[in-house]
Amino acid sequence: MTLIYGHRGARGEAPENTLASFQHCLAQGVTRCELDLHLSADGELMVIHDPTLKRTTGQRGKVAEHSAAELERLDARAAGPAWPWPCPIPRLRSLFLHCPFEHWQLEVKSASPARAARTVDAIATLVAEFGLEDRVIVTSSSRSVLLALRRRAPQLARGLVAEHAWLDPLKVAARHDCRMLVLNWTLCSPARLLKAQRQGLHVSVWTVNEPALMRRLADCGVDSLITDFPGLASAILRDR
Template sequence: MTLIYGHRGAKGECPENTLASFRQCLSHGVKRCELDLHLSRDGELMVIHDPSLKRTTGRRGKVAEHDSEELVTYDARLGGPGWHQPCPIPRLATLFEHCDFEHWQLEVKSASRVRAARTVLAIQELAERHDLMDKVTVTSSSREVLRALNRLTPKLSRGLVAEYAWLDPLKVAKHHGCDLLALNWTLCTPERLLRAQKEGLHVSVWTVNEPALMRRLADFGVDSIITDFPGLASTTVGIS
């Protein structure tokens, strides 16, 4: 059975990476989600895709230049589906407290060695505090982040985010001790899928928004799909 992950909550229905978006995902009975993390200036894990604030809040500057107390007051509705009330940038801690997901894919973007280390240690500390170590997989396309996970937080499950085939995604995932391979759907051939699953990898395919593609990938036997429309996916391939 193919599992469903809500992409940034329910990105196609609500402002992405906001509490409203994750609650919308859960309202469809979809109990798995994918989200993006950046560290604030004071070391808090903030749920936002871009390093810059511009696209979703209209504000200048980077997440890393602001303290979390400021960031949680910024409305992140810009550029998304229309929404009736402000949707502040959330702390990851807030989502852990208010959203009962069965599994979380936490994507960390590229980072310096020092920042990667600070980020993975902060994730482990928060996951341990909320007793979620077995419900979290930290994913990244950054070798620096994957190395930090290996070196500093080996107890955390980790996954490779693969968008291009020029480096063999399976080889890279195996090298970094990954449990999960988050594949761009264009890379998901039946042959690559079978090879990955034989290596013991959970294959999660993104971003899958068309019903015909959802059905095709489910027929291939992918372990999970990541979608902007978890409600649509749940009616297309079943709630999992």
């Protein structure tokens, strides 16, 4: 059975990476999500895709230059879709408190070794506090992040995010003892999928928004789809 992960919550129907987006995902019966993390200036894990604020809030500056309290006062609706109420940038802690997902893909973007270490330590501490070790996988395309995960938080499952084919993603995933391969759907050929699954990898494919593509990838046997429209994907796969 192909599983469904809501991409940044339900990005196609609510402002991405906001509490409203994740609650919208859950309301449609999808209990797995993917999200992005950056550290605030005071070391809090904030749920936002970009390292800068402009695209989602319309404000200037970097996430890392602001405290968590300052970031929570910003409205993250600027990238759409339209939403009637303000949507602050949430802390990961707030989502763990208010969103009962059965599984979380936590993506960490590229970072220096020092920042990767701080981010991994913060994730490990928060996941342990909530007892979510078996319900979380930390994913990244960054060698620094994957190395920090292996060395500093080996108890957390790791996943490789692969967007380009210039490196063999299966070899990179094996090198870092990853359990999941998060593939851009354009890289998900039947041969690569089969080889990855034989290697013991869960193959999660993004971003899959078209019904025909959802059906085709599910028929190929991908383990999970990451989609901006989790309700639609659930209906499509349920009716196959």
